Structures are given as structure tokens and as C-alpha cells.
Amino acid sequence: MDNLHVFWHEGMLKHNLGQGVFDTLHDPGFLEVLENHPENANRVKNMISILKKGPIGPHIQWHSGRPAILHELHSFHTPEYVKMLIEADAAGGKTLCGGTRLNPGSWEAALLAAGTTLEAMQYILDGHGKLCYALVRPPGHHAQPNQADGYCFLNNAGLAVQLALRSSCKRVAVVDIDVHYGNGTAEGFYERDDVLTISLHMNHGSWGPSHPQSGLHDEIGRGNGRGFNLNIPLPNGTGDRGYEHAMHELVVPAISKFKPEMIVFVIGQDSSAFDPNGRQCLTMSGYRRIGQIMRQQADQFSGGCLLVVQEGGYHVTYASYCLHAILEGVLNLPQPLLTDPMAYYPEEDTYSERIEFIKKYWQEVSESWLKESNAS
Numbered sequence: 001m002d003n004l005h006v007f008w009h010e011g012m013l014k015h016n017l018g019q020g021v022f023d024t025l026h027d028p029g030f031l032e033v034l035e036n037h038p039e040n041a042n043r044v045k046n047m048i049s050i051l052k053k054g055p056i057g058p059h060i061q062w063h064s065g066r067p068a069i070l071h072e073l074h075s076f077h078t079p080e081y082v083k084m085l086i087e088a089d090a091a092g093g094k095t096l097c098g099g100t101r102l103n104p105g106s107w108e109a110a111l112l113a114a115g116t117t118l119e120a121m122q123y124i125l126d127g128h129g130k131l132c133y134a135l136v137r138p139p140g141h142h143a144q145p146n147q148a149d150g151y152c153f154l155n156n157a158g159l160a161v162q163l164a165l166r167s168s169c170k171r172v173a174v175v176d177i178d179v180h181y182g183n184g185t186a187e188g189f190y191e192r193d194d195v196l197t198i199s200l201h202m203n204h205g206s207w208g209p210s211h212p213q214s215g216l217h218d219e220i221g222r223g224n225g226r227g228f229n230l231n232i233p234l235p236n237g238t239g240d241r242g243y244e245h246a247m248h249e250l251v252v253p254a255i256s257k258f259k260p261e262m263i264v265f266v267i268g269q270d271s272s273a274f275d276p277n278g279r280q281c282l283t284m285s286g287y288r289r290i291g292q293i294m295r296q297q298a299d300q301f302s303g304g305c306l307l308v309v310q311e312g313g314y315h316v317t318y319a320s321y322c323l324h325a326i327l328e329g330v331l332n333l334p335q336p337l338l339t340d341p342m343a344y345y346p347e348e349d350t351y352s353e354r355i356e357f358i359k360k361y362w363q364e365v366s367e368s369w370l371k372e373s374n375a376s
């Protein structure tokens with residue numbers, strides 16, 4: 001059985017956004033007890049802990065990450081944007097957009113997140129392993145070529161895609177299940193026909209100048225890239241069966257048509273039932289199933305090669321349990337290794353009306369996307 005290779009570096013814990021009213025980075029003084037910013041080191045400490053001490057532990061080999069070298073960043077980001085980040089770090093910090101601030105230590109962590117993801121991809125490209133997971137923060141999928149957004153500075157997954165393309169891979173598929181639209185990754189490859197970007201997300205729309213993309217299904221790519229971006233906005237509360245349906249009806253056919261030589265699986269546990277940042281109601285069972293489906297796609301198209309990249313996931317307990325479940329699925333383990341300590345949603349009947357709604361909605365969207373995709 002294949003092992004999972006996990007890439008991590010403790011320097012990523014140095015990024016600290018402090019406390020405030022949720023992610024506002026601001027405290028007007030009304031509350032006695034403030035929380036950490038949701039993108040904090042504790043969430044990742046628990047992810048490391050559960051992978052080391054949980055029952056998945058024997059299936060994992062640990063590897064040290066590394067900082068990215070500046071010129072590596074230019075494969076996805078503009079030199080002007082990188083320069084601005086360096087200057088912001090030298091100046092002692094800068095708020096880049098809502099909830100997203102470069103503090104002392106943040107740049108070092110961002111470079112480590114980017115470099116660690118590149119290291120994990122290189123490990124696959126060198127033939128040392130097939131299943132790699134970059135356990136990184138700060139997250140990256142909102143970072144656009146010239147814009148920070150949504151707690152993200154550097155697009156870790158996008159950089160790894162570029163590395164694969166510049167090596168031996170002719171086509172790379174990205175599947176993003178973080179609850180938010182992977183707008184940065186989509187933007188970076190929006191005019192490319194050698195990268196298929198797929199994102200399943202909450203239907204949150206644009207949230208301002210740092211995130212102008214709507215995430216709606218009519219954003220399908222531009223020019224040569226037309227038909228190579230698949231947005232799957234899902235209604236709040238979609239849940240395990242709704243996600244599995246979307247995977248089977250939309251994601252799997254799109255991957256089958258594209259035939260990628262490498263697959264990047266971008267994960268965020270903020271699509272869970274208990275996340276403060278999302279409303280999609282996935283449980284460990286649903287994440288495990290999605291992990292299995294992605295592993296099947298890798299086995300079918302990319303010779304079993306799958307790079308998993310960490311994004312959001314903000315419930316300090318449940319995100320780590322859901323990570324365990326996703327990786328159990330990726331490892332294609334025959335039985336669940338962990339029971340769900342928190343989910344209480346009934347599996348049957350409750351969802352039937354919602355599933356019918358989703359089926360009807362997506363039949364229309366699927367036909368429209370496939371039509372455009374075939375026309376390109």
C-alpha cells in the first residue's frame with residue numbers, strides 16, 4: 001500500500017494575525033473574550049498532531065519543507081507584486097485587504113508555504129512518491145498573480161502547477177474543495193488550456209476589490225482557456241451526499257474529458273458542518289468519500305500521482321478530524337480509521353428534497369458547461 005508523504009516546516013507557525021472580532025483584525029472594545037484570528041497556528045498544530053498521533057500515523061512519512069526562492073514566485077506572481085510584499089515585510093507589516101495582514105514573521109511563513117508545496121510537487125515529479133500532502137499556511141488559493149486576498153499571499157498550489165507544467169506534465173487538473181472559491185488559482189490559469197481548474201464552493205459571490213470574481217458557473221475561462229475553468233457554487237447546507245453527487249456528475253466527467261497528467265487536490269475543511277467560515281455541512285464521512293474519488297481519478301489518469309495542498313479549515317478541532325478523513329480516502333483505506341466525534345446529521349431522507357434540488361440545478365449547469373467546453 002502506498003504511503004502518504006507529508007511536507008511541513010514549523011516556521012509556518014510564525015505567521016500570527018492576532019485577535020479581534022473574528023477576522024476583522026479589529027476590536028471595537030465590546031467583547032470581554034476575543035478569539036484568535038481564524039487562520040491561526042493552533043489549527044495547524046492540531047493537524048500535525050492528529051496525523052502523528054492518530055491511527056493514520058503508520059501510513060505517513062514526514063519530510064521537511066523549505067522556503068521558496070524569489071525567482072520561483074515569478075512563475076505565478078508578477079515581479080511588482082512580489083516586490084510589494086518584500087517591501088511590506090521590510091516596513092514591519094501591511095494590511096493588504098480585509099482580514100489579511102502581513103505581520104512580522106508572515107513573509108517567512110509565506111515563503112515556507114510556497115517552497116514546501118513546491119518541494120512536495122518536486123518529490124512526485126522526481127518519482128520518489130505518488131501521494132504527497134503539503135501541510136501549509138498561510139493558505140494560497142485566493143492569491144492572484146498581483147493581488148493578496150482572503151488570508152492568502154502566495155498561491156502555493158498555483159506555483160506547484162507551474163512547476164509540473166515546466167517539468168514533464170502537459171496537462172494539470174486542480175480540484176478545490178475549500179468552502180471558498182479558489183479565485184486566485186482560477187485567475188492565474190484563466191487563459192490556459194493546459195490547466196483545468198475546478199472549484200466547489202459556497203455561493204458567496206464577489207467580496208470586493210481583492211476578490212472581484214463571482215465564482216458563478218458562467219466564469220468558464222477566457223481565450224484559449226475558455227471551457228477550462230469549472231465553477232461549482234453549491235447551496236448552503238449541501239452536505240455529504242450533495243458533494244458526492246457534484247463530484248460524480250461534474251468533477252469526474254470534467255477530469256475524464258481533460259485527461260490530466262497531474263492532479264492537484266486543494267483541500268479546505270471550512271466546508272465542514274462546524275466551521276465558523278462556511279455553511280456546507282460536510283462531515284468526516286463526506287470528506288473521506290471525496291478523498292476516495294480523487295484517488296480514483298489519480299489512479300485512472302495521473303499514474304496514481306496526487307498532490308494534496310492545504311488551504312482553509314478553521315474549527316480548531318473538527319478541521320483536523322476532517323483532514324484525517326480526507327487523507328484516509330486518499331490512501332484508499334478499506335475501513336474508516338476514526339469515528340466522527342461531532343457530526344449528528346442523519347444520512348438518509350433528510351437530504352432527499354435538497355438532493356433533488358441540486359440534481360435539477362446542476363443538470364442545467366452541466367449541460368451548459370459541457371457545451372461551452374466542447375465548443376472551445
Ligand SMILES: [Zn+2]
Nearest residue numbers: 178179180312
Ligand atoms: Zn476557505
